[in-house]
Amino acid sequence: MSFSLDESGTGKTHMATALGIEVCRNNFRTRFVTCYGLVNELIEARQEKALQRLLQRYARYDLLILDELGYIPFSKEGSELLFQVLAEKHEKGSVMITTNLGFADWTQVIWRSGNDRRITGSTDP
Numbered sequence: 001m002s003f004s005l006d007e008s009g010t011g012k013t014h015m016a017t018a019l020g021i022e023v024c025r026n027n028f029r030t031r032f033v034t035c036y037g038l039v040n041e042l043i044e045a046r047q048e049k050a051l052q053r054l055l056q057r058y059a060r061y062d063l064l065i066l067d068e069l070g071y072i073p074f075s076k077e078g079s080e081l082l083f084q085v086l087a088e089k090h091e092k093g094s095v096m097i098t099t100n101l102g103f104a105d106w107t108q109v110i111w112r113s114g115n116d117r118r119i120t121g122s123t124d125p
Helices: 012-025 035-047 051-059 076-089 103-108 117-123
Strands: 002-005 030-034 063-069 094-099
Touching: 012 030, 012 063, 012 094, 030 035, 035 051, 035 063, 035 076, 051 076, 076 094
Parallel strands: 002 094, 030 063, 063 094
Antiparallel strands: none
């Protein structure tokens, strides 16, 4: 899992896009999506009873680029679904995340139920 952390306007999205294009040129399946867009897509899929199919689709990407973590806070449901995508990708592909937040500040946007492993568990080597 890769993280790009820095202040707003420093080129994180541009860098992630360039890396994603290069990965595509090397014949790896890549998906670029904002975190908020992904969470909305997951919530809609759950409501339409198509969540498992969507999770399988995201699991097939060699590289998943999640842009702008922290731009908008997630609901409990959104956080759980995002965590599910990250858990599915663990050891099965790469994830790149761009964010303005330091890792310790992710709890500001990712809902927790007092279970710190929800956040730290997905980034353990």
